[in-house]
Amino acid sequence: xxxxxxxxxxxxxxxxxxxxEAAGKRRNNPDAVARIADLLAAFRKRxxxxxxxxxxxxxxxxxxxxxxxxYAVKDEAREAPGEAVIVKRVNSAFIGTDxxxxxxxxxxxxxVICGATTNHCVETTTRMxxxxxxxxxxxxxxxxxxxxxxxxxxxxxxxxxxxMTLSNLNGEFARIVAAADVIASLEAMRQ
Numbered sequence: 001x002x003x004x005x006x007x008x009x010x011x012x013x014x015x016x017x018x019x020x021e022a023a024g025k026r027r028n029n030p031d032a033v034a035r036i037a038d039l040l041a042a043f044r045k046r047x048x049x050x051x052x053x054x055x056x057x058x059x060x061x062x063x064x065x066x067x068x069x070x071y072a073v074k075d076e077a078r079e080a081p082g083e084a085v086i087v088k089r090v091n092s093a094f095i096g097t098d099x100x101x102x103x104x105x106x107x108x109x110x111x112v113i114c115g116a117t118t119n120h121c122v123e124t125t126t127r128m129x130x131x132x133x134x135x136x137x138x139x140x141x142x143x144x145x146x147x148x149x150x151x152x153x154x155x156x157x158x159x160x161x162x163x164m165t166l167s168n169l170n171g172e173f174a175r176i177v178a179a180a181d182v183i184a185s186l187e188a189m190r191q
């Protein structure tokens with residue numbers, strides 16, 4: 001029997017991104033963390049499963065090394081007692097972790113994915129979720145990214161990257177959804 005409730009997958013909402021922003025990197029969607037906090041509150045209220053994904057850097061210069069301040073989770077997205085925390089060392093939350101095993105053991109087939117960054121760990125996790133057969137919803141207003149310079153030297157805004165990533169994932173790997181719609185759907189479900 002499959003779980004009637006979706007699982008919330010919160011990817012890498014860590015302080016390293018605040019440090020990047022403080023160092024001058026420009027991001028989009030400044031309200032994303034507030035939307036993640038809204039999702040966490042709704043999933044907790046409903047008793048739905050929540051999986052917190054944390055990135056642990058492997059390179060000596062990584063902002064995400066456990067001994068660095070950037071490794072810590074932002075207060076708004078901190079796990080509550082009993083919520084799963086899964087540490088990953090690559091872009092996908094499914095590689096080198098037991099996330100898939102835990103989801104299958106819980107008969108969870110529907111995932112709601114949010115976090116950082118849209119075009120890196122969120123995208124990779126979402127693509128793999130779709131490839132593994134999960135019904136994935138990516139919450140467009142609960143993820144963000146940063147401006148980037150392409151290999152050709154062209155500047156790409158965070159807004160453009162975010163929009164293109166959502167466009168690439170939409171329909172083939174996931175449904176693109178809004179936090180308010182996820183919360184309304186969750187509240188409408190009967191236990």
